[in-house]
Amino acid sequence: MKDIIDLLGRVLLSFIFLYEAYDSIFYYQQTLDKMTYYGLEWQQDLLLISAIILLLLGGTLLLIGYRTGFAMFILLCYWIPVTFIVHSFWEFAEPERRMQSILFMKNIAIVGGMLMVWANGTGKYSIRRLFATTRVPGT
Numbered sequence: 336m337k338d339i340i341d342l343l344g345r346v347l348l349s350f351i352f353l354y355e356a357y358d359s360i361f362y363y364q365q366t367l368d369k370m371t372y373y374g375l376e377w378q379q380d381l382l383l384i385s386a387i388i389l390l391l392l393g394g395t396l397l398l399i400g401y402r403t404g405f406a407m408f409i410l411l412c413y414w415i416p417v418t419f420i421v422h423s424f425w426e427f428a429e430p431e432r433r434m435q436s437i438l439f440m441k442n443i444a445i446v447g448g449m450l451m452v453w454a455n456g457t458g459k460y461s462i463r464r465l466f467a468t469t470r471v472p473g474t
Contacts, residue, residue: 341460345397353390353395353398356390367380400461403452411446418443424436
């Protein structure tokens with residue numbers, strides 16, 4: 336049962352990163368506009384394309400359960416700064432502060448989930464485990 340829950344947790348956790356990559360591609364110009372709003376004006380195309388690559392690579396590796404330590408590292412390098420830039424609730428007035436603080440805490444909880452995957456590994460159902468247990472017949 337633990338392995339199925341590990342798999343389900345990995346799948347659900349990876350979806351947020353894969354969806355964010357999809358959203359950034361599909362709404363590319365709006366994402367660039369948001370970056371300008373948050374003061375990220377240096378090399379916007381490079382930053383956004385790099386973020387999309389990190390999200391796709393990290394989300395896919397997490398989904399399939401291969402090199403999850405590397406996946407967690409690159410996703411955390413993206414997720415933590417974005418959380419502090421986009422959801423800086425301490426800079427908003429009260430009505431917006433409450434919503435931004437909820438979104439900030441949600442992202443911090445996602446970081447906690449990522450750290451748990453990093454610490455506990457991928458479980459039984461992963462590509463890494465499949466490669467480790469597959470034997471190639473001798474010729």
